[in-house]
Amino acid sequence: MPGFDLVRRQELLDEGFPLMRFYYGGQSSVEKFPAFDRLCDLRDEYRKLLPETVIARCPLTDRMLRWPIDTAGLDGWYWEWLNPTQRRPAGLPATWLALKGAVRLTEPIAAAPFDCRPGPSAPFVLPHLLEPVEAHAVIAEIPIGPHTGWAINYFAPKRPKDISLEDIWGQCRNPIFDPTSLDREYAEKMPPSDEDFELRPWLDSGKLLWIAPGDHTATLRHGAADCPYLDIESDRRWQYIYDGRIIPNRRSDSS
Incomplete structure (x- = not known):
């Protein structure tokens, strides 16, 4: 690595x-x-x-998005849900809206004394973030130790004022935008987001783009043909991990 x-x-x-x-x-x-x-x-x-890892390319500006993320395993403090340790991404594009994600776990899972919530076990999109006409999402595969992660980034010419502020993938906050701003206060009053795991319509519409696994050039690809992120088997529940144990039957909006 x-x-x-x-x-x-x-x-x-x-x-x-x-x-x-x-x-x-x-x-x-x-x-x-x-x-x-x-x-x-x-x-x-x-x-x-934390290494600067390429996790997307902006469809609007063609700029690569690099993120300081722990790709060695979910036991790193970066993945601590309540108190994540993170560096702010350098040169974050003004077009960036949100980073969400999913992880397919591989056992054994390294034990860590904190709550880890890496998302569901298959990639998804949040429809409300794609409603603006020029908004797009990009999926890229990110190995995380023995696990398979999928980073899902959202981009638009400017951030709409009437959408909720999404927490960063694997974290209970969004440190990129000021958490004391009116946008954050408004977001906390919004109902939980509904994930859409049916990616084919979004790929066919051009709203969702993808980067092939292992493609270090981060070339954006269009359409559902040959997309490896379709029809991934999953029960679509959010995964909760504590001390190496998976806690089943819980969702992202539960306490």
Whole structure:
């Protein structure tokens, strides 16, 4: 995995996970301070390690979209649902709207002491983000350790003011847009989004484009012919993971 120090990543997690369990345990606040300080240092170093990964190409500007994402596994702090460790993407296109995603899990799943919610096990689109005339989505396959991930990015000439602000794939927030803005306040009042797993109509309409697995040029492809992301078997429920265990029968809008 070019550009990602996997050995150092594992060293950081091996030291950090016991500190997390200690910090969130029953110790007094005074005992927790050193553990918290060290954990912050470890997470900060981990953040700097995250590789800039090509996850899309904008259909409107032809610019590649690179994202600092943990592609080594779902046990990295990037995938911590409530407190993700992330660097802001550099040079984010003004046309970018949202990043959603899905993951087909492969066991065994590495244990991590936090809640991980990587999405359902097949790619999907959010119709309300594609309603604007010039809006498009792009699907790309992103290996995440032993798992198969699909990044689904949305683009439009400008962000409509009447759509909800979607959380980033695998996270309970959207750090790209100001979380204190009126847009975020409005988004929190919106009902949960409905996923559409029937991709063929969106591909045929030209609203949905795709990048072939392993294509480092991120060439955009059109239409349903030869698209490998169609008809992927899935029960379409959102997946919840804690400490290496999959928690079944839960959805993204559950508490």
